[in-house]
Amino acid sequence: MTTKTLLIIPMLISILALGACSQNQNDKGAIGSNTGSGTSKTIGKGKGGGSGTSSGTIGRGGASGVSSRDGRGGSRGGSAGGGRNGGNGGNSASNSGDITLAGLNDPNNLLSQRVIYFDYDKASIRPEYMILINTHAQLLAKYPNLKMRLEGHADERGSREYNVALSESRAQSVRSIMGIEGVSGQIKTIGYGEELPVVTGHDKKSWQKNRRVEIKYDGH
Amino acid sequence: MNKISYKEKIYKKRGGWVFNIYSYFFTLALSLVLLLMASNASAELELHISKTSSDEIPIYIANFAGGASGIIAADLKRSGRFKIVPHSQMKPRISPFGGSLNAGAYQKVTDYIVRGKQVGGGDLQIELVSTSDNAKTYFRITPNINRRRVAHKAADSIYEKVTRRKGAFDTRLSYVTVINKATKNPTFRLYIADSDGYNPQAILSSRKPIMSPAWSPDGSELAYVSFETNSSAVYVQNIFTGDKRKISAREGINSAPAWSPDGTQLALSLSVNGNPEIYTINVRTGHLQQVTHSSAIDTEPVWQSRGAIIFTSNRGGSPQLYRISSRGGKAKRLTFNGKYNSAADIANNKMTFVTGRRGAFQIALKSIGSSGRDILSNGRQDESPSLSPNGAMVAYTTLRGGENTLAVISDNGKSRQFLKSPAGDVREPAWSPYLHQ
Numbered sequence: 001m002t003t004k005t006l007l008i009i010p011m012l013i014s015i016l017a018l019g020a021c022s023q024n025q026n027d028k029g030a031i032g033s034n035t036g037s038g039t040s041k042t043i044g045k046g047k048g049g050g051s052g053t054s055s056g057t058i059g060r061g062g063a064s065g066v067s068s069r070d071g072r073g074g075s076r077g078g079s080a081g082g083g084r085n086g087g088n089g090g091n092s093a094s095n096s097g098d099i100t101l102a103g104l105n106d107p108n109n110l111l112s113q114r115v116i117y118f119d120y121d122k123a124s125i126r127p128e129y130m131i132l133i134n135t136h137a138q139l140l141a142k143y144p145n146l147k148m149r150l151e152g153h154a155d156e157r158g159s160r161e162y163n164v165a166l167s168e169s170r171a172q173s174v175r176s177i178m179g180i181e182g183v184s185g186q187i188k189t190i191g192y193g194e195e196l197p198v199v200t201g202h203d204k205k206s207w208q209k210n211r212r213v214e215i216k217y218d219g220h
Numbered sequence: 221m222n223k224i225s226y227k228e229k230i231y232k233k234r235g236g237w238v239f240n241i242y243s244y245f246f247t248l249a250l251s252l253v254l255l256l257m258a259s260n261a262s263a264e265l266e267l268h269i270s271k272t273s274s275d276e277i278p279i280y281i282a283n284f285a286g287g288a289s290g291i292i293a294a295d296l297k298r299s300g301r302f303k304i305v306p307h308s309q310m311k312p313r314i315s316p317f318g319g320s321l322n323a324g325a326y327q328k329v330t331d332y333i334v335r336g337k338q339v340g341g342g343d344l345q346i347e348l349v350s351t352s353d354n355a356k357t358y359f360r361i362t363p364n365i366n367r368r369r370v371a372h373k374a375a376d377s378i379y380e381k382v383t384r385r386k387g388a389f390d391t392r393l394s395y396v397t398v399i400n401k402a403t404k405n406p407t408f409r410l411y412i413a414d415s416d417g418y419n420p421q422a423i424l425s426s427r428k429p430i431m432s433p434a435w436s437p438d439g440s441e442l443a444y445v446s447f448e449t450n451s452s453a454v455y456v457q458n459i460f461t462g463d464k465r466k467i468s469a470r471e472g473i474n475s476a477p478a479w480s481p482d483g484t485q486l487a488l489s490l491s492v493n494g495n496p497e498i499y500t501i502n503v504r505t506g507h508l509q510q511v512t513h514s515s516a517i518d519t520e521p522v523w524q525s526r527g528a529i530i531f532t533s534n535r536g537g538s539p540q541l542y543r544i545s546s547r548g549g550k551a552k553r554l555t556f557n558g559k560y561n562s563a564a565d566i567a568n569n570k571m572t573f574v575t576g577r578r579g580a581f582q583i584a585l586k587s588i589g590s591s592g593r594d595i596l597s598n599g600r601q602d603e604s605p606s607l608s609p610n611g612a613m614v615a616y617t618t619l620r621g622g623e624n625t626l627a628v629i630s631d632n633g634k635s636r637q638f639l640k641s642p643a644g645d646v647r648e649p650a651w652s653p654y655l656h657q
Binding site for chain 1: 398401402406408429431432445447450451452471472473475476489491494495496517518519520532534538539560562563574576581600601603604619622647648
């Protein structure tokens with residue numbers, strides 16, 4: 001192997017990493033502050049905080065291996081895992097003191113993240129969102145009078161009424177995972193289809209931002 | 221459906237040749253090659269618009285008072301069956317209605333000449349002359365509060381006389397607009413307009429989404445979906461009185477209402493049992509009956525007849541059209557071309573639907589019972605096709621300058637017009653049935 005090749009490999013890696021990072025900066029939905037970055041390499045300080053290359057084990061949610069497999073929405077999940085749990089083994093994963101109503105509006109708390117993103121024409125939950133969903137479920141379990149709305153949305157592609165059903169199925173997927181905590185009765189689902197986009201663009205980036213379930217609490 | 225019939229044909233043809241294992245494999249390979257060729261051929265065929273209707277018929281429409289001639293010309297042109305002959309080609313100039321006319325002298329330029337005038341009591345009198353045999357037909361249209369409807373009725377009379385098919389210009393469109401899309405303050409409005417987009421009138425306005433307008437078979441009521449209570453509900457509203465009543469506001473989605481041909485029931489998609497399924501509900505009694513039972517998404521029902529419903533389902537892994545008895549039972553898959561076929565509408569034995577092609581969504585049209593389909597539109601995000609009651613035109617929305625715009629395309633693909641509509645993003649046109657007065 002020549003020295004030239006040896007030089008090219010790290011260059012390629014950094015270019016890829018920068019690419020992932022710039023993707024992060026465009027993800028305005030990601031709020032996590034990335035206090036513990038675990039095994040991930042953080043290059044630059046994107047608004048997104050969580051780095052697109054992060055990987056690690058999530059403790060509580062039962063899911064393991066957080067990765068930004070498509071570079072679209074995965075980075076948000078990365079920030080969810082990385083921001084809260086930090087390190088490899090999911091240390092401090094269950095600090096129940098964090099799961100409070102006040103946490104909903106604390107940007108450093110995972111509970112402040114209230115959007116879950118989906119793949120095209122899919123209602124299945126990406127593994128990286130398991131811990132986020134589970135944490136919200138635990139909040140509901142802790143406050144039995146608390147009511148939640150899961151508002152499902154779709155991107156503009158495909159027919160409008162099918163998208164209503166698809167977005168409802170997305171909200172139902174989130175609810176059924178939360179149901180493990182026995183809190184289904186506190187949750188109402190709404191399928192808005194493609195009627196309430198957050199961005200109006202007609203490109204892949206916009207579509208990803210619009211394929212989502214928003215977690216909403218009455219009065220919070 | 222195409223592919224299956226090809227397969228069957230080849231299998232039958234070759235079946236008699238099978239003597240031993242070698243010829244069996246040879247036959248299999250040959251069949252595969254033939255199959256590939258056949259499916260390629262059908263893929264190419266579908267790009268062409270079929271020549272089911274004859275070429276556009278040249279027609280000259282003389283100017284007459286009141287602006288009706290321009291409305292008639294635009295109507296006939298929009299049907300894709302007529303070519304409007306310009307005034308400059310009519311030499312010598314045509315005398316006004318009542319004046320002498322040597323129609324044969326224009327035979328090389330046009331097949332028909334239309335003249336008209338307002339007569340006593342405000343009636344519009346129309347004269348249709350065939351240049352080949354000088355045959356004259358007269359129509360008298362009575363006045364209407366909506367003056368444009370007089371011209372649409374005249375266009376219907378001309379269309380029917382020449383094509384021997386019922387015209388559908390004197391009809392209405394309903395559609396939804398939204399302004400301030402993707403902001404915190406969107407405004408949704410439900411509109412009714414003439415079939416050429418004129419005279420739009422809002423009949424409902426809301427800060428929350430309005431969706432899925434559907435005309436009752438008598439044209440007096442609209443069913444639609446509203447999210448005004450922070451969840452979806454199906455309403456029926458009388459378009460003349462404004463009276464509205466809630467039909468379904470169950471937990472989950474209340475979506476995609478479609479009237480039965482006799483107007484007594486709505487088919488709709490509900491997820492009250494956890495998963496979007498097709499139901500029918502009696503509009504008067506509220507009696508609810510579940511039609512589909514699957515773990516997949518079932519939505520977008522439309523009635524093919526009193527006893528049959530066509531709907532969209534992703535039970536096969538991607539959204540496709542299926543047919544089921546309106547009383548339930550086993551569903552039959554209808555579409556096999558492509559990974560996305562949805563949002564069917566049916567009129568006069570034709571079915572239009574959205575089809576996904578190479579990442580784009582376009583409007584397809586087929587005759588019920590036939591295997592082929594035509595792709596009518598060529599946009600990237602075309603959706604919500606709705607057939608005119610005579611099945612000759614399809615209203616749909618297409619992206620234009622970043623916003624959804626209303627368009628009408630003829631069933632032979634020869635005419636496409638963008639319709640005027642109020643400001644905002646336009647969606648979900650629904651073509652009314654024939655009007656009764």
